Amino acid sequence: MNAMFEGYGAPGPAYDEMFDGDALRSPYLRLRHSLQPMTTPDLVGRVEALQASYLDQGVTFDIGGEERAFPLDILPRVIEMDTWSTIERGVQQRVRTLEAFLADVYDAGQVFSDGVIPREVIATSSHYHREAANVRPPNGVRVHVSGIDLIRDNQGEFRVLEDNVRVPSGVSYVMTNRRAISAALPETIAEHRIRPVAGYPQRLLAALRAAAPAGVTDPTVVVLTPGVYNGAYFEHALLARTMGVELVEGRDLECRRGRVMMRTTGGLEPVHVIYRRIDDEFLDPVHFRADSVLGCPGMLDAARAGNVTLANAVGNGVADDKLVYTYLPDLIRYYLNEEPVLKNVDTWRLGDDEAREEVLDRLDELVLKPVDGSGGKGIVIGPRATKPELDELRVKVLDDPRSWIAQPVVQLSTVPTFVDGRLGPRHVDLRPFAVNDGNRVWVLPGGLTRVALAEGELIVNSSRGGGSKDTWVLAGPTQEMLTVNGSGPAAEAEPPPPPVPPELVPAPAGPALSDRTGQLEQQQQQQQGASC
DSSP states (O other), rough: OOGGOOOOOOTTTTTTTEEEEEEEOOGGGHHHHHHTTTHHHHHHHHHHHHHHHHHHOOOOOEEETTTEEEEEEEEEEOOOOOHHHHHHHHHHHHHHHHHHHHHHHHOOHHHTTTTSSSSHHHHTTOOGGGGGGTOOTSSOSSSSEEEEEEOOOTTOOEEEEEEOOOOOOOHHHHHHHHHHHHHHHHHHHHTSBOOOOHHHHHHHHHHHTTTTTTTTTTTTTEEEEOOOTSSHHHHHHHHHHHHHHEEOGGEEEEEEEEEEEEETEEEEEEEEEEEOOOOGTTTOOOTTTTTTOSOTTTTHHHHHSHHHHHHOOOOOGGGTTTHTTHHHHHHHHHHHHHOOOEHHHHHHETTTTTHHHHHHHHTEEEEEEEOOOTTTTTTTEGGGGGGHHHHHHHHHHHOOOOEEEEEEOOOOOOOEEEETTTEEEEEEEOOOOOEESSSSSOOOSSOOEEEETTTOOOOOOOTOOOOOEEEEEOOTTOEEEEESSSSSSSEOOOOOOOOTTOOOOOOOOOOOOHHHHHHHHHHHHHHHOOOO
C-alpha cells in the first residue's frame, strides 16, 4: 500500500484531506496503517468484487438511459469528530432557517416587509407555487428531509454550495456504501470507531409518522415513486422496504371527499402521510401539469384540508433557488439571531448591475450556474469554456440575468481515489442528510461523498459520471464501542432511533408502469431524479 502513494500529489491549490504536503493528516493515520499490509493486486481484487456485488444487488443508477452499477471507491473519506460537530450544527441551523423562511413566504411574508429579501426574488422563482399558500403542515414541518451540499475550500473550511429541500436523493447509497465497504475492508473498518448510518430509515419513518394529520394515532405512510423508469427508483424501493411501508405510484392512489385513498386487494384504505419522490409539477394534475399521470388528482386539496401530509411540502423548491441561497446568511441572522456556522461560497447576483458588469468582464475566470439547475446541468466553468461558449453565455446572462449566479472557481478538496489501478487525488463534495421530526433536526453522521472520477474534474454529480465514497465520521475517544450487526465495525453508542411499530411489514417493490405516456413523462423526470 505504501507504494501506491508514491508520487501522489494533490493538484494546484486544492486542499487534500489525507496529506498536508508529505505529512499525513491525523484522521487518516489509522487508515493508512491498516492498509499497509495490502498489496496492489489484493486491492484490485477487492475493487472488482465490490463492483460485481453492486451490480448483482441492483445498486444501480440511470445515466442517459443506461443502467450502471453505482461507482463506489474502495477508499473511504474520513472526517474527525470535531469537524463533523461543526458540520452538524451548521446543517441544523440551515434547516431551521429554511423552515422559518418557507413558513413565512407561504403565509405572512414578514421577511419582505422587513426588507431582508425582495419580494420579487420569490415571485420570479420558477419553484414558487402560489397553490401552496396557506397550506399549513400539521406539525409545522415542511422540510422533513434535506440534503445540504458542502464543499471544502482551499483552506480546508467547509462551505455550503447549495440547499436541497425539494426531493433530495442519494441517501440509499450512504447505507449501501457502508455495507459494501464493511464487506470489502473488514479488517480496516474494525480498527476505527465510526458512527453508524443504518438507523436512517427508522429516523425517517418516525419523522413521517410525527407529521400525520391531527387526530391520527396510527398513520399509514407510503412512498410515492414515479416508477421504475426514474433514475432514483432503487432508492425509492430501498427506503420503502427498510421503513416497512408501501411503495406506490400515482395510479395506486385515489382522492375521495378530500382524502387520499390507496387501492389494495382488500379495497380502498386511507393514506395519511405521503413521502413523495415526485416533483411538484407532476404531483397533482388539477393544480399543476394537466397531462401528468405520475401523481393523483386532488392530492393538494387533501393536504390543504389537513387530511394528508406531503413530505416534503409543495413549494419547497423556492428555497432551493440559487438566488435565494445568496440571502441565507441574512435569513439566518433574521430568523435565528445567530451568525452562520457554515459560510456560503462567495456569490455574485447578476440582477445587480454592478455585479453583472464585473462578472461579464471576468467570464473566463468564474463559474456561472443557472439558479434552478440541478445535477450539474447548465454549469459553465469559465476557465475551461471555449470562446463561442462564453459568447453564448454572455447573451443568455444579458437576456435573463435573474436566472444566473456567478461564483469563483473553488478547487474542491481532494481525497485519494483508486482509479485505473492506482491512487490519485480526486475532487469531492459532501451531502449531509437531515431529518426533521418537528422537535429535533437529526443529521445522519456521514452523508454522501460524491467524487469526480476524471482527473481534474470539478463536477461530481453521478448524472455526470461521478462516483461516491463511504464517509466515516469518527466517534469520540470517550464514547462506548459497539459492534454493528455483528460484522465487526466499531461505532459510538448513540441514542437509538425511535422504535418502528412491529405490525409494519416490508412492502413489495411496486408495479412497473405500462402506460407509454407515463414512461415518457418519467423519463422527463430522470434528470431531477438523477441529480445526486
